[in-house]
């Protein structure tokens with residue numbers, strides 16, 4: 001697959017990173033066996049001798065969402081030409097994304113392919129496409145190069161991960177490069193978020209850049225400019241009936257922003273730990289040391305790789321909400337209902353949405369297969385650091401947002417709901 005138009009975008013996203021190293025030991029990104037929900041689906045389809053079925057309107061999208069248990073309520077719409085199938089994307093034909101904890105799917109109207117990014121226990125993010133032409137049979141194809149151009153660029157420090165940005169786009173969806181753009185995660189102030197995205201939901205006086213195009217909406221009645229904040233109906237902007245749902249839910253978008261960066265940090269910590277341990281093994285071999293020999297420098301590198309994960313799992317530097325936010329789809333209620341719950345019916349998926357995203361600032365991604373896939377050394381370090389913070393032994397400023405009660409609640413919830421915690425917990 002060749003995408004000759006990508007050069008200009010790279011200027012904006014960052015140059016291709018250290019992707020070449022990914023193909024060496026211990027990662028071997030392109031040749032190692034994937035282990036994620038999509039590779040499992042691929043195997044299931046093969047062994048059942050079944051195939052995904054295409055529908056006339058959206059191709060393989062509905063069948064894929066169903067097969068991977070991705071909720072329709074997670075639909076998000078992005079209209080900036082920032083991704084692979086840029087010619088298909090614009091304010092009248094936004095790109096739709098759908099996600100759960102393990103996988104995100106991208107769909108463009110009249111698109112050549114569905115784009116899939118799966119969180120993989122060994123390989124960070126693994127990318128797939130499905131050709132939307134029914135004659136091709138709905139086969140999943142793993143992509144080991146074309147997606148990494150952006151997804152493993154320098155903005156992801158060369159590791160295959162997720163992207164989410166806030167940009168300025170014009171009425172064609174083209175970027176207005178002079179205005180720049182920025183990566184978005186849970187630390188980004190609301191006022192800097194969502195440029196290039198449709199956003200349905202309300203947040204009172206909190207302004208954001210969603211639903212805005214540079215130069216204004218040209219087809220709107222000049223006496224009645226289209227509103228861009230607190231938008232709950234996208235009908236004035238484009239033909240919403242062309243999509244599976246009419247929403248681009250504000251709460252879903254905030255959750256994906258947290259999720260993408262958390263997963264990126266887990267992925268990076270996993271790779272960095274494995275690379276450090278591999279180097280240690282090589283050193284030990286070269287110097288005839290026992291395999292258990294561990295240099296202090298290697299241990300420090302692993303600790304250093306894990307700290308960004310700890311901070312993110314605990315929502316360090318999360319942007320404050322100054323008023324309540326409410327989405328428009330069933331996303332929040334469906335997401336919260338998934339638990340797991342402790343004996344007091346508390347769950348890390350319970351939303352706050354008044355001053356912060358979640359009621360208990362500890363990420364639900366601790367339950368994810370991606371987290372479970374961290375090398376044992378990294379997981380042990382993360383558990384130790386979480387325990388130090390939650391028991392109040394570590395009161396450094398990164399964790400000042402956690403009250404005594406927060407720490408206690410999180411500790412109790414994790415003890416009851418997270419299997420595999422170390423004994424000292």
Ligand code: HEC
Nearest residue numbers: 009082083084104106115116117127128147150162163164
């Ligand atoms: C030109 C750069 C570029 C290329 C190449 C690219 N993507 Fe992306 N992708 C993006 C950007 C930027 C986003 C963030 C959302 C947006 O702006 O549309 C994104 C988002 C996604 C998402 C949503 C999850 C996330 O990371 O936020 C999926 C899924 C995805 N891409 C899949 C793919 C697949 C599969 C390929 C290869 C077949 C691919 N992408 C190639 C730029 C790219």
